Amino acid sequence: MQGAADHIVLAAFVIIGILFVPLTLTASRLLAPSKPDERKLDTYECGSEPIGPPWVQFRIGYYVYALLFVVFDIETVFLYPWAVAFDHLGLFILVEMVIFIAILAAGLAYAWKEGALRWR
Amino acid sequence: MTQTSTSDVTPDTAETQPTGTEPTETVMETVVNIGPSHPSTHGVCRVVVHLDGEVITHCEPIIGHLHRGIEKMAENRTYLQVVPLTDRLDYVGSMYANWAYCRAVERLAGIRVPERAEYIRVIVCELQRIASHMMGIGSTGADTGAFTAFMYTFAQREKVVELFELLCGARLTYNYVRPGGVSRDLPDGWVEQCRAFTAQHPSAMLEIDDLLLGNVIARARLKGVGVLTQVDAVAWGTSGPIARGSGVDWDLRRDDPYSVYPRFDFSVPLGDNGDSYDRARVRVWECVESCRIINQALDQLEPGSVQAEGLPRLLAPRPGDAYDHIESARGSLGVYLVSDGSPRLYRMKVRSPAFCNLAVLPLLAKGHTLSDLVVILGSLDPVFGEVDR
Amino acid sequence: MTLLWGFLWGVASVATIAGGAILGVWWERKVSARIQMRYGPQQIGPYGSLQMIADVPKLLFKEDIVPDLADKAVFKLAPLFVFGPVATSMVVIPFAAGWAPVDMSVGILFFLAVPSIEVIAILLSAWASHNTLSTIGGLRATAQMISYEIPRSLAVLSVVLLAGSLRPLDVLSAWQWWWAPLTFVGFVIYFIASIAEMNRGPFDIPEADSELVAGYFADYSGMRWASFMMAEYGSMIAASLFGAVVFFGGGWPLSGAAGVVLLVIKTVLIMTAVMWVKWTFPRPRQDQLMSFCWKVLTPLALLQLVIVGAVLPWL
Numbered sequence: 001m002q003g004a005a006d007h008i009v010l011a012a013f014v015i016i017g018i019l020f021v022p023l024t025l026t027a028s029r030l031l032a033p034s035k036p037d038e039r040k041l042d043t044y045e046c047g048s049e050p051i052g053p054p055w056v057q058f059r060i061g062y063y064v065y066a067l068l069f070v071v072f073d074i075e076t077v078f079l080y081p082w083a084v085a086f087d088h089l090g091l092f093i094l095v096e097m098v099i100f101i102a103i104l105a106a107g108l109a110y111a112w113k114e115g116a117l118r119w120r
Numbered sequence: 121m122t123q124t125s126t127s128d129v130t131p132d133t134a135e136t137q138p139t140g141t142e143p144t145e146t147v148m149e150t151v152v153n154i155g156p157s158h159p160s161t162h163g164v165c166r167v168v169v170h171l172d173g174e175v176i177t178h179c180e181p182i183i184g185h186l187h188r189g190i191e192k193m194a195e196n197r198t199y200l201q202v203v204p205l206t207d208r209l210d211y212v213g214s215m216y217a218n219w220a221y222c223r224a225v226e227r228l229a230g231i232r233v234p235e236r237a238e239y240i241r242v243i244v245c246e247l248q249r250i251a252s253h254m255m256g257i258g259s260t261g262a263d264t265g266a267f268t269a270f271m272y273t274f275a276q277r278e279k280v281v282e283l284f285e286l287l288c289g290a291r292l293t294y295n296y297v298r299p300g301g302v303s304r305d306l307p308d309g310w311v312e313q314c315r316a317f318t319a320q321h322p323s324a325m326l327e328i329d330d331l332l333l334g335n336v337i338a339r340a341r342l343k344g345v346g347v348l349t350q351v352d353a354v355a356w357g358t359s360g361p362i363a364r365g366s367g368v369d370w371d372l373r374r375d376d377p378y379s380v381y382p383r384f385d386f387s388v389p390l391g392d393n394g395d396s397y398d399r400a401r402v403r404v405w406e407c408v409e410s411c412r413i414i415n416q417a418l419d420q421l422e423p424g425s426v427q428a429e430g431l432p433r434l435l436a437p438r439p440g441d442a443y444d445h446i447e448s449a450r451g452s453l454g455v456y457l458v459s460d461g462s463p464r465l466y467r468m469k470v471r472s473p474a475f476c477n478l479a480v481l482p483l484l485a486k487g488h489t490l491s492d493l494v495v496i497l498g499s500l501d502p503v504f505g506e507v508d509r
Numbered sequence: 510m511t512l513l514w515g516f517l518w519g520v521a522s523v524a525t526i527a528g529g530a531i532l533g534v535w536w537e538r539k540v541s542a543r544i545q546m547r548y549g550p551q552q553i554g555p556y557g558s559l560q561m562i563a564d565v566p567k568l569l570f571k572e573d574i575v576p577d578l579a580d581k582a583v584f585k586l587a588p589l590f591v592f593g594p595v596a597t598s599m600v601v602i603p604f605a606a607g608w609a610p611v612d613m614s615v616g617i618l619f620f621l622a623v624p625s626i627e628v629i630a631i632l633l634s635a636w637a638s639h640n641t642l643s644t645i646g647g648l649r650a651t652a653q654m655i656s657y658e659i660p661r662s663l664a665v666l667s668v669v670l671l672a673g674s675l676r677p678l679d680v681l682s683a684w685q686w687w688w689a690p691l692t693f694v695g696f697v698i699y700f701i702a703s704i705a706e707m708n709r710g711p712f713d714i715p716e717a718d719s720e721l722v723a724g725y726f727a728d729y730s731g732m733r734w735a736s737f738m739m740a741e742y743g744s745m746i747a748a749s750l751f752g753a754v755v756f757f758g759g760g761w762p763l764s765g766a767a768g769v770v771l772l773v774i775k776t777v778l779i780m781t782a783v784m785w786v787k788w789t790f791p792r793p794r795q796d797q798l799m800s801f802c803w804k805v806l807t808p809l810a811l812l813q814l815v816i817v818g819a820v821l822p823w824l
Contacts, residue, residue: 006611010600012516013610017596020523021589021736028569028732041577043640044727048153048166055639065656065799072659072807076666079814080618083670086821094818101811112804152641160719174645174795263719265711265792271545337711338791490645491720491794 068111075104149177152490156185160263160494163504167481167493174489179482183475186508194468199225199299199435202465206455207293209470210506212255215241215248215284216448217455217470217506218297223378224455225299228442229435236424237301238380243314243417244287244296245446246410250321251280252449253403256361256501260400261332263498264341269332276324279317286310299435300428311418318411318418329404333397342397346484346496349394356483357476360451361402362500366394372447384416396499403501436463450474450501474506518610523596530742531561536777537784544788571731579728580637587634588729588736594626595743602750603677605760605768616677617669620751621662624706624744628654631715634737635725646724649795650715653705656802661702663810664695667817668755677754684758691820695813696756698806700782703748705798707741710787714795749779 043050082097150171155161164185170178190209194202206217219241226233233241254277261269281291286307288296296303332338348358353366363370371388373381389405391398439461445454451473458467477500484496535550535558542549550557575581601616603609613619628651635647671688672680689696705712716724726737753759753775760768793801 006613009514009518009611010597010613012518013522013600014593014597016516016520016523018589018593020527020596021592021732024569024732024735025573028571028573031566031569032572032731033570034572036574038577040572040574043576043578043638044722045153045640045642046155046158046161046166046722048156050641051151051153051168053639055636055644065652065803068803069655069659073655073662076659076662079663079666080669080675083666084673084675086670086818087673091822094822097818098815101815105808105811108803108807150641152645158722171645261791265713265717265719266790268541268545268788269791271547275546332791335791337793337797340797341791341794489794489796491714491717491792494719 179485186504190509204295210503212503213252213449214294220446220453220455222299223444224457229437234425237426239421246414249410249449250407251277263494300431301426305426318414322408345396345492347395356480359473362477365391365399365402384413399499434463472506474502478502526743529746530739533742540784541788568735574730578639583637588733590630591740592736594623598623603681615675617675638728642721646715646721657702657705660806660810664699667692667695681759698810707744711790711792749776
């Protein structure tokens, strides 16, 4: 980041990116008809009356992936500074990093073997 | 409204406890409607699916959304007036219902059909098989998200439909096969156009086979999904590509020969595993076999009359009943007729292959995911005009 | 002054994405039509190019329906945060040497991280819809989008390793032609993971039209629905642009205005490849997609990284 100017540009981007949708929605509100009725405001479930609420305890078969994600996301975050500073660190750190990757790869292999990657 | 049942681990305690505070074993079962207004129910079927996570614990097709009472409507009409009604049974394969009904009428009234008419019937029905299977194979693609394959099969189907349009002016409901023959003779140049199609179709079929069923993702989606064992296929009364995909070697064209089929040389493709892939594969090869039959029929086609001579305007068969069945694109399509001697039909009953084939859906879908359900339903290729009648 | 400059940039960028999304829709219609032996739009304007002019008012005139049972506040808010992150991520992409809207020292990390906020918006919209199909779609989207972030980041990391900097401008100026073959596997991983990140076919499992009808945005209509579509096309444009910059050197070998034109051409080529893939392949199942990510892409991306790391000291 070079200075305050860039921060302002970034802030402007964020604001406009978020404001863009309300702007179009306002335009739509002015232009579009609004004639709600009971059937129209029904939840869509292929034309049938929905059976039961969807807000229930739901068995998420892939929550294990979320755990794996946390591990590997941290790994990636660790790898980024290493990649940037690669020139100054030399071979020793490279070997260390390979070992680090190997340990994580072993972790992945273990999760794989234990069936964590098998869905549900 | 709140018909959420729980999995059968602790059925009693779960009902008294509010959502969210339950022990982890009693994950709420989600119930979701697939259809009637859904892109992959191939018409207006509603499947009530009970899900545990994304895995189907139970599903039930609820039919009747397209019930028009065709069998009852037929009771108030003359024998000829029923033919357009049969068009509306299996609207992807109208020629079959026409033919099955006409065969039953001919048996009831003892009508002899001229040979040329029989050949024309075989030709149009084999073309119809191609058109229908193109729809079935294409929708396998559409169900798995390969919409391009759907467009390719429909390009082939379009060629068949154009041939039918030349024949009788209609593209979907043909009303072409009539008691005693067919409504009119082949127009000039039709035979050549048909030959051009059968010459080109097998190579197009190979291309589609390669594009869709050769694809590694499609194989992963179709293989091993919705396995119907040979025993179940027979026990549940399935027929057509569904039974043959499970290795049941049964084809009425060969095993209960009718019309001029014994004069043709063709083979009946069979599947090994009875999964969705085999059912799709059987359809692909049946299309190629149909081209062989059409070519032979065109070679043997002799000039002559296409309507039985001396047929009265108003048919009034002697009191009695008759049943006849043919092999439609979906399986054994049977029509049972009862006459009371009047010019109006007394009773019609249709044995619909799509209805019997659909019945195995809960059996096949159990234990698979929601994504597999649409693939399985598509591989059964039901047409709801025929299921609901 | 800088504030004005910032807002002008912001407006220009959002207009680019919105316009690009509209043009992208037209281009996709044409490409998919050609793949499927059709003509595509051809009535409005030459080659149907003005079709988009007709499409936008149509969406504006659509009624905005909020289902009765939905969590209305969340339902209405969610689309805002679907489009915002995508538009924001564009801010760091350099269009030519020394010329990016915002010159950020951690720009690459910013580009990879910010669009991930979309996951939360998608999950919110799915849950707020009070719809079983949406809920399933939202959960699928979450699993898919967070999983594919890993191989995507690791693939980009190879280039970061070569450039030794997270600043996109540095990457662009340091870019050498032989990086492309060396990181080609990385590009393929990035390409596949990006398709999964933007929920596009064949990885459109969360919105699978033939299964979940539209998944997490099944109950949305009009402009709210359009914001999901714009986010999808926006992320396609952003990912293609970023891919062209990072893996194919932006405007290389040209520079200046010609370089920008070449960058746009490269971006359109990558976008066309994304469409080509969508209109060719069937959709895998959720479990197949996840195992592909964890059993194929992630190890492959790690391998790519190790190879680049091993090659680098000798260059």
